[in-house]
Amino acid sequence: MQKQIQTYLNHLAIDEESSENTIAAYRNDLGQLYTYLSNYTDHSGKPVTTWDDVNLAIIQDYVLSLRDRKYASSTVARKVAAVKSFFEYMIKHGDIKKDPTALLASPKVKKHLPHTISYEDVERLLEAPLTQDSPQSKRDSALLETLYATGMRVTELVNLDVTDLDMEKGHITCGASNRRRRVAPLNDRAIEAMMLYMEEGRPGLVVKPDEMALFLNHRGQRLTRQGLWLIIKRYVKEVNIEEPVTPHTLRHSFAAHLLNRGAGLREV
Known part of the structure; x- marks a missing residue:
């Protein structure tokens, strides 16, 4: 599973020419998802061993775990966006059969007016x-x-x-x-x-x-x-x-x- 993450990060660096900060953020967000999945078992005790094992319910549980950790809504939204982009990439390249995030609603973010000075x-x-x-x-x-x-x-x-x-x-x-x-x-x-x-x-x-x-x-x-x-x-x-x-x-x-x-x- 880590191999697919690294392949995606390489894609961001080479094909998308993303900045180092963007790649670092994706590495952190996807690494956090991987850690969560590594410790996840469903109601029957079955572990997640491949990306095809991941379904919408698991992703929703992951998002709830982020909220339980008191992340700001903007941070949760960013992490969800990273996960959705990752799964879209895997679908496009035939790494998985179904995108578990396709029906996942993006978290609403409170919009604040940017701070300015006179x-x-x-x-x-x-x-x-x-x-x-x-x-x-x-x-x-x-x-x-x-x-x-x-x-x-x-x-x-x-x-x-x-x-x-x-x-x-x-x-x-x-x-x-x-x-x-x-x-x-x-x-x-x-x-x-x-x-x-x-x-x-x-x-x-x-x-x-x-x-x-x-x-x-x-x-x-x-x-x-x-x-x-x-x-x-x-x-x-x-x-x-x-x-x-x-x-x-x-x-x-x-x-x-x-x-x-x-x-x-x-x-x-």
Whole structure:
């Protein structure tokens, strides 16, 4: 049974060109299902030894077990979606005769409006690194301006390479894979901050001359998602923004502020 899981994960990586984070989530979700099935026996004491042994009742019991463990409804929905995709893949490739999730209803998820902060708070946050003069502060200014100007996802931002940046055209190419890459225009502030970082900030952080990562940490390595979150958290504290702010907050604020300026939903 684990063989089919690994085959599916390989499919996500190679055929779908899914991101490492997506594959890791599927690996965790399907591994959790496998562990549950390994310890499962029906009313007659029969164990589950193949994927063909799995039926709708077993999957429903599994979903109930997730709820019993107090997972958030959004987490349960994600895990169910992963399981349904996995079984659909096995049906398509002839690994199983019947899809036990075909009639499984997807859990309802409570929808919450995305958290945003005001123009004024964004402005204070963007100006925070300018009070210092160091390679790190120039990096922080460039990444905050880029994050807000483009609405880029956190993973996209930290995965940027130097070659993704086109200063002459004023844009940056981002995306998890070649098929899903897009060009994001930079505004004047982001371009100015990026130029300063590339000329005076990044040279003070780079350790290996052939390092391709655009945003570097103090060790000269690619900045991580966690590193970006800590940077934002530090500046939020410095400028006394009382509301919780994460990289996703800036992303949602970017979209909200665009809409408030009259941009269409398609543009956003």
